[in-house]
Amino acid sequence: MKIKILFALTILGAIAAFGIVLNSGKKIQADPKTSPSYIELSFSLPAGYQFTQSSPYQLSCESENPDIVKLSRHCGENFSPLHPPYPIAFRGNPGETNVKLTGVFYYCHQETQMCFYDTFETSFPVVVKNHAPSVISRTWDIQPKRISEP
Incomplete structure (x- = not known):
């Protein structure tokens, strides 16, 4: 009885290994309906300004139409403009809508060494042409x- 069980396990192991070898050359495609798209967000300040280190930066994200662009609930977590691009994940359906971002930024004027924080807003259109994942750089x-001036 033990020999039959051992033989059966050996056969099953060989079949599994054979299946792995057969499938090892195939590319696995991302499923458009389950793979997220991303907005890769970079930031710029005018010459003479810089973002401050170790500041409590904040970001909130809003889609005008979540049926077209459904933003990740994690948008804004661990946000910092110091290491761009900052990825914002979303699921898209064909169509066009606007995405609104509101951020609190901390920055210093290098010449005067004065530091500030302000809330800024931006809005931009996002066009989703199909369900395939995409990356939008902004x-x-x-x-x-x-x-x-003094």
């Missing part, structure tokens, strides 16, 4: 409020 130009 640069957010942060325009600080003017510093009063």
Whole structure:
């Protein structure tokens, strides 16, 4: 009886190994309905400004139409403009909608060494042409409020 069980397990192991060898050359395609798309967000400040280290940056994300662009509930977690691009995952269905981002940014003017924080908003259209995952690169130009000259 033990020999029959051992023989059966050996056969099953050989069949499994043979299946792995047969499938090892095939590329596995991402399933468009389960693979997310991404907005890769980069940031720019005018010359003479820089983002500050170790600041409590904040980001909130909103889609005008979640049926077209459903943003990840994790958007804004571990947000920092210091190591771009910042990925924002979303699931897309064909169509066009606007995405609105609101962020709290901390920055310093290098010449005067004055540091500030402000809330900035941006909105941009997102077009989803099919269900396939895509990557959308976007640069957010942060325009600080003017510093009063002495």
